[in-house]
Amino acid sequence: MPPAPDRAFASDNAAGAHPAVVEAVIAANAGHVLAYGADDHTQECEARFRDLFGADVTTRVCFNGTGANIAALATLMGTLTGPHHAIVCTNWSHIAADETGAPERTLGTKLIELPSPDAKITPEMVESTGHLQGVQHHVQPGIVSLTQPTELGTLYTPAEIAAVCDAAHRMGMLVHLDGARIANATAALGGDRTTLRSFTIDAGVDVISFGGTKNGAFGAEAVVFLDPMLATGSEYVRKQVTQLPSKMRYLSAQFNALLHDELWIELGRHSNKMATNLHHLVAEIPGVELGTPPEVNSLFPRLPHGWIELLRDWCFFWDWDVTVQQVRWMTAWDTTERDVKRFASGVRAISGSADSDR
Template sequence: MQHFASDNYVPVHPEVMAAVVAANDGPDVPYGDDAVTQRLQVRTREIFGSKAVAFPVLIGTGANVISLMAAAPRWGGVVLSDVAHANTDENGAPERVGGLKLLACPSVHGRITADALLAWAGDRGNPHRAQPAVLSLTQSTELGTVYGIDELRSLAGAAHDLGMLVHVDGSRLANAAASLGTGLRELTTDVGVDILSMGAAKNGGMLGEAVIVLDGGVDAGLAESIPFLRKQTMQLASKSRFVSAQLLALLGEPGDSGAPGGPEDPTASSTVVSPDGAPLWLRNARHANDMAARLRRAIDHTLPGEVVRVTHPTEANVVFATLPRRTADVVREQVRFYDWGAGETPDRVEARWMCAWDTTQEDVDRFVELIAGVIG
C-alpha cells in the first residue's frame, strides 16, 4: 500500500527486528532488570549525559503523561503549543490521568516563543490559577518545523528563570536532529531540557518509547518518581528487554560513539554500520527528511502554485499543503493520506503528506504525477 499518511504506518526496520529476535535468546529478569535494559542505561548516559536515566514505556502518550506528571505538582500547569500532540491528540490524558491543566500558547508554524511562555508568568503565586510548572516543547513540531539550538536555549532559560522544568515531546526528535545536523544531546541536555519523551515507533521501531530523565531532571529529583508513575499508568512492560532492544538498535550499543557523558558524534556507527557510518536513528530520520524535501521540490516545480499551496516550512519529514477537496479525494483513492484542516475556501482542504524511513524516491515521484494528472 503506497501512502503518505503517517510514519506510524511503516514496518519495523530490519535491524530493529533483528535486535528483538536477539533479545529473545533465553530467559531474562523482567521489569527492566534485564541485561538489555542495563546496556540501554549505559548507552543513554553516553549519549545524553553522565546522570541520564532511561525508562522504557509502551507508547508515546504514556511517555508524555508520565514525564509531565513527574515534572509538575498536582496544582501545576503545562505550558505548550496550541497544536501540541498532548493538547490536541491525546484524548485529555494529561488532564484526566495526570490531573494537569494544559496552558496552550498560540504558535507560528507549530513553534512558540519565550514571550508566549512569559505571558503565563503573572499566574505564578495566584492560588486561583493553575501554576505554570512545566514547559513542554515538541521537536520536531506537529507542523513539521524544527526549533533551532538558540530557540531551545532561550525557551529553556526563560522557563528555568520562572522556576519551571522543561519537557520535550521527542516522538520525532531524530528528524529534528537530522534536519539541524546535530547530535541528540545538543537538542536536549545541552540546551537545558530536563526530561524527554524519546520516540522510536515513528523512526523504525515496533512499539515502545522511553522517558529519559536528563541531567537537570535528575538533579531535580524526577527519576525517583517515575518507576511508580510508570507502573500506575500501566506503562511498565514485564518483558521490557524487547522495548530496550529496539531503542538500542536505533541508538547503538554502548561504546559505539563518544565518551561517557560527552556529546554524541552524529556520524558514529551503530550496531550495524551503514556506508556512511551513521547510527540507525540518524539514517532513518535523514532519509525520511530527504524524501519530504524531494516531495516539496516536486510540488514547487511541477504543480501549479495556485492549485496546490504549501502552508508550512518543510524542515523535517512532512509537507502540508492546501488543494481542491475534490482533487484530494480522488488522489486518496489510490494513495492514502489525511486531511489536516480547512482550506482557504470551503471547496479546499489542507492535507498532510508524511514521509518515513521506507518512503522511496519512486513513491514520491508517482505521488506527484498522480496529483498532477488529477489536476490536469
C-alpha cells in the same frame, strides 16, 4: 487510471519496523530473562542513552508516545511543590490536541494551551503566564512542554529552545520536550550527537520523550531524565501510569538496534529527504499550494477543490484542515524514491498538467 492506492504518505507510524529492529527483537527472544528491566538488553539500552546524553541521565523505557509523555510529566509534577501546578504548551501540542485529555485525566492537571501559528512556544509566551504566579485563584505554571519537531513540522533552533528553557527556569518552571520525532529534528539540524545535545541537554531541557515508534521501531519510546535530580521516583510513577513493560527486553532491544551506529539519525535523515524530494517534484505542478520546503518529514499542502478524493485513489493521506482543503503528506524511514515519484505523478495527472508517468 491510478494504480492501487497505497499508504506511503499516510504517516510515519504507518510504516513497519526496520529490519535491524526486527532482527534485534528476534535475537532478544531467547530463553528466560528477568522481567521489568532487569535484563541485559535494558542495561545496554540505558547505557546507550548515557552514552548519548551523559553519565547522569536516567532512562525509562515506555510503550508509546502518549504514555511516555504522561510518565515524564507525572514524574515532573511529583517534584513540584503541589498539585496546583499547570503545564504550559501550545494549542497544537500532542498532549493538548491528540491525547484524549490523558494529561488532564491522569495527572489531574490543567494544560495552559497558548495559541501559536507555527506550533512553537517562545520565551515571551512562557513569560505571558507570569500574571498567574502568586495568585491563589489561578493554577501555577509549573512545566513547559514543547515538541521538537513540532506537530506542524516546524523546527526550533537550539538557541530558541535554550531561550524557552531560560525563561521557564527563571520563572521556576521545568521543561519537557516531546521528541516523538526527535530523529527527524536531529537529522535536520546537523545530523550527529552534538546536534542532539545542542537542542536538549545543552539547551537546558529537563526531560525528553524520545521517540522510536515513528522511526523504525515496532513500538518503543524512552523517557530520558537529563537532570538526575528529577528522575527521583520515576520508576514508581512509570508503573503507576501503566508504562512499565514486564517483558522490557523487547522494547529495549528495539532501541539498541536504532541507537547502534546512529541508525536512528540515518533513518530520520532519509525520511526528511523524501519529504524534500516530494516537495520539489510537486512544486512544479500548478494548483498545489505547498508553502515553504519541509523542515522535516511532513508537507501540509492546500489542494484545489475536487483533488483530494482523486488523489486518495493513488495514496491515502490525512486531512489537516478541511475548511481550506489542506492535507498532510508524511514520509517515513522506508519511503522510497519510487513512492515519491509515483505520488507526484498522481498529483500531476490530477492537475491535468501532464500525463502520468508512473
